[in-house]
Amino acid sequence: MRSAAVVGTGLIGTSIALALRGRGVTTYLIDTDPEAARTAAELGAGIAERPRQPVELAVIAVPPQYVAAALREHQLADLAEDFTDAASVKELPQREAARTGCDLTRFVGGHPMGGREQSGPLAARDDLFHGRPWVLTPSPESRAQTLARAEELAGLCGARPVVMCQAEHDRAVALTSHAPHVVSSLLAGRLLHGEPSQLGLAGQGLADVTRLAGGSAELWTDILGSNAPAVADVLAEFTRDLHQVVDALRGLGSAREPEQRRAHADRLSTALVRGIQGRARIPARGTSTTAAPGLGPALATAPRGV
The missing domain is CATH 1.10.3660.10 (6-phosphogluconate dehydrogenase C-terminal like domain)
Incomplete structure (x- = not known):
């Protein structure tokens, strides 16, 4: 991956951007609060402006209730070829994205399983997701390229992609x-x-x-x-x-x-x-996720892009 955009420069978004920049990915930072984006940029997380042409992947790193609206806004603005998100809830944003007419073929839900009790860009760390699962919840409409790029994003951030359905997540x-x-x-x-x-x-x-x-x-x-x-x-x-x-x-x-x-x-x-x-029963940090009997669809790890 050569280019990406992060929409929402709080703890999670800035941590993702820091990891991408550390892997040489040109990363653009977008936030409704320009000061937050500037702070993230000063930390070395990327460029606090919109790209002049579509990037390969945009990460919608906003709270769950805002995911669908942000996805639609930035798809209409042609921000990226493909989109994922980082919200910790998957079913509701997916339903809202479908209801509001988002292009679901170019979207795969995502949730990096890492965080801190602090918030904001100043709490961000480039290793926040190292060794952690990164759940991806593709819908039936999601195209293979979008899933592959979301998997690559997880790998670039040092995480382990784990594919599962939205309700199970x-x-x-x-x-x-x-x-x-x-x-x-x-x-x-x-x-x-x-x-x-x-x-x-x-x-x-x-x-x-x-x-x-x-x-x-x-x-x-x-x-x-x-x-x-x-x-x-x-x-x-x-x-x-x-x-x-x-x-x-x-x-x-x-x-x-x-x-x-x-x-x-x-x-x-x-x-x-x-x-x-x-x-x-809590897995040690960095161990693989395995499916338990009766849990349903695949919990398949896909270490692509690591």
């Missing part, structure tokens, strides 16, 4: 990203009720668990709202588990008989063991 990120953000935020919100003497005892464990809560509330409201049904399903199941733990703790606090205490302790221990087992 949204269910996956609801479990692995979106619901954890809500849980982290709710726990952090409880700290508003803590006394200074209590908060003075906080250690690294609390900082680790609440780290995600530092993300932009505006951005995360958009992300969660765009994937609301899938996130609600995960949180509903989490709520049932939480109620069981609360019941066990209440029982431990009130039980008088040893057998009753053992029963409640067993329920609590079971929840903790399940946590250990679940955490052990």
